[in-house]
Amino acid sequence: MSATPHKPENPLVNIMVNVLVPVLALGTLSKDPAIQEKLGKAAHWWQLGPVYGLAIALALPLGYGIWFFVRNRKANFFSLIGLVSVLLTGCITIYLWNKDGTVKPGAAALYGLKEAAIPLALAFAILLSHRTPNPLLRVFLYNDALFDIPKIEGKIGADEQPGYAALLWRSTRLFATSFFVSSVLNLGLSLFLFRGFDHTAGDALETYNAIIGRITWMSMLVVLVPAFGFLFMTLHKLVAGLKELTGLTDEEIMLPR
Known part of the structure; x- marks a missing residue:
């Protein structure tokens, strides 16, 4: 069983x-x-x-x-x-x-670089993983939780293989672009919210923690909205390309949710 x-x-x-x-x-x-x-x-x-x-x-x-x-x-x-x-x-x-409640200088730049580093690393990882057995495009988007991949690949013959590979590479590049954009937006948001921050103030650590909290929830709007825009653009172009290659309909390509 x-x-x-x-x-x-x-x-x-x-x-x-x-x-x-x-x-x-x-x-x-x-x-x-x-x-x-x-x-x-x-x-x-x-x-x-x-x-x-x-x-x-x-x-x-x-x-x-x-x-x-x-x-x-x-x-x-x-x-x-x-x-x-x-x-x-x-x-x-x-x-x-610091024990007295102040913080060391450079907090804005250091935290901004940290915020930018993770999506930047993801963008490069998505691009570099394309030719590996487990491309990150398939982890995030083109996977068997969303797409009927056996049916799709069963419809793609030898003549369509180059077009299929090119479609996946275009989708990978577009998807990675969303993380490049997120990296820039993360850095800009952090520097903006840290403006005027006084690291020598007695409550600097308290202010620092409050800024981190604001960065976290504001990034939901400033960063995730554009990221989801790229995600849906990638999904739309991927489905359109698969329909053209296979002749399948939306309902046949996408699994029911």
Whole structure:
């Protein structure tokens, strides 16, 4: 008796659980109670300081990644991205943090480069993975959770193979472009929100954490909206190209949702 196939993971849920929620949690948990009291603010039990805040924030993508691996016998790409993102954010915070509540200079540039580095690395990874056995286009978009790939490839004969390969390469380049754009927008957003930041102020670490929180939720609009625009553009052009190559309809190419 064959095992029941697992329901495909929702990419949006993956991003929320592995990236957005841990970074937001890091900003909340990393507040130092001693600094809070020094500033005349109430210290709460969940304010653990940067080191313990980082450890707890890392637990969510790490735990999700282990659960996903046990369930599916393969690594979760988003958990890896979440671990890297939270680890970088936490390590930057620990590096910048001074015991008196001030932070070291260069916080804006350092955090902006961190925000730009992850989508930039993804863009290059998508391009470089194209000729590997597991292209990232197939992980994110052109996969058997969305497309009836056996039916599609069954319709593509030897004469259509060059056109099929060219279509996938065009789609890969367009998809990678979305991450290049996200990298530039991430850097610009970080530098914009850090403008006027005084790293010598007594509450600089508090302000720094607040800015990170704003960057995290504002990037949902500033970065994800253009990224989803490119995603749907890539999807539209991919489906149109597949229809032209195979003669199949939208309903035959895409799996029912």
